[in-house]
Amino acid sequence: MRLLVVDDSAVTRAMIKRTVAAAGLPVVAVDEASDGQAAIRALALRGADLLITDLNMPGMGGVDLVRAVRADPVLAAIAVVVVSTDGSPARRAMLAELGVAGYLAKPFRPEELREVLAGVLAGLGGAS
Amino acid sequence: MTPALADALVAAVTEILEVAAFELGDAAAPVAPPDDAVATTIAFHGPPSGTVRVWIDAAEARAFAVATLGCDDPEPAVVADAVRELTNMIAGHVLGRVWPDVCIALDGAALGAASPADAYAVHVTGDHGRIAVGMEVAS
Numbered sequence: 120m121r122l123l124v125v126d127d128s129a130v131t132r133a134m135i136k137r138t139v140a141a142a143g144l145p146v147v148a149v150d151e152a153s154d155g156q157a158a159i160r161a162l163a164l165r166g167a168d169l170l171i172t173d174l175n176m177p178g179m180g181g182v183d184l185v186r187a188v189r190a191d192p193v194l195a196a197i198a199v200v201v202v203s204t205d206g207s208p209a210r211r212a213m214l215a216e217l218g219v220a221g222y223l224a225k226p227f228r229p230e231e232l233r234e235v236l237a238g239v240l241a242g243l244g245g246a247s
Numbered sequence: 248m249t250p251a252l253a254d255a256l257v258a259a260v261t262e263i264l265e266v267a268a269f270e271l272g273d274a275a276a277p278v279a280p281p282d283d284a285v286a287t288t289i290a291f292h293g294p295p296s297g298t299v300r301v302w303i304d305a306a307e308a309r310a311f312a313v314a315t316l317g318c319d320d321p322e323p324a325v326v327a328d329a330v331r332e333l334t335n336m337i338a339g340h341v342l343g344r345v346w347p348d349v350c351i352a353l354d355g356a357a358l359g360a361a362s363p364a365d366a367y368a369v370h371v372t373g374d375h376g377r378i379a380v381g382m383e384v385a386s
Contacts, residue, residue, distance in 0.1 A: 127355065128328055128331065128332040128335075129325070129328055130312065130315055130316055130325060130328045130329045130332050131332055133316055134315055134316065137316075137317060175335065175339075175352070175353040175354075175355070176355075177355050203339065204335050204336045204338065204339025204340060204343075204353070205339045205342070205343060205350075205351070205353065206339065206340070206343040207342065207343035207344075207346070207347050207348070207349065207350065207351070208347050208348065209347065209348050209349055209350045210343070210350050213350060224339075224340075224343075225332075225335075225336050225339065226262075226263050226266040226267035226315075226336055227266070228266055
């Protein structure tokens with residue numbers, strides 16, 4: 120599985136990558152992007168099986184990124200997990216309508232991220 | 248600031264400290280920001296709209312970065328990034344709980360000089376120093 124981590128915080132990208140590396144998940148590569156536009160470029164170049172994205176980012180935020188992915192026939196099937204500070208029920212309902220497979224509120228414990236990712240990856244055909 | 252909002256801010260800071268930095272925070276009486284405090288602001292847009300202000304002792308900021316990144320000696324830019332993310336987490340945590348039925352957009356957190364002491368109504372002490380938070384709701 121190939122992951123793309125999208126967050127404007129380098130600290131958070133590093134936290135997620137560290138958790139993924141330690142979790143024993145069937146991941147062969149983890150790419151990074153700092154906003155939605157950079158994520159679109161990375162997806163066009165290298166693709167991904169799973170997109171892990173923040174919502175509040177400068178430029179193209181996470182909601183617009185997910186909408187762009189869903190509107191692109193080549194990218195539409197990519198699974199999406201949102202990791203964000205915005206955990207309101209209203210936001211979660213809106214993300215569910217966009218087909219987001221998992222949601223995790225910041226701050227998160229490593230085991231919480233592992234659990235969410237394992238569930239999503241299992242659904243994609245990877246062992247957890 | 249209403250007591251309910253102040254309680255929500257204390258809850259946000261203590262939960263974030265516990266989950267992200269493995270520290271137990273305690274509410275404390277306000278003090279003025281020290282010269283080496285790291286200060287941030289973040290605006291939110293709903294309605295409601297407003298601003299969340301944070302300052303954090305330099306030692307606590309560094310400890311937060313060490314805990315979240317798992318590194319021993321973070322560069323100042325990494326500490327600043329960690330404090331911006333801490334501010335983002337505090338704002339998102341509070342907004343999602345106080346106004347659960349509204350999708351509120353957050354700007355990026357910005358570093359800057361600390362505001363006057365009375366702009367920070369809520370203070371929480373961690374293992375290495377203090378985090379002070381203020382919140383203004385404009386509409």
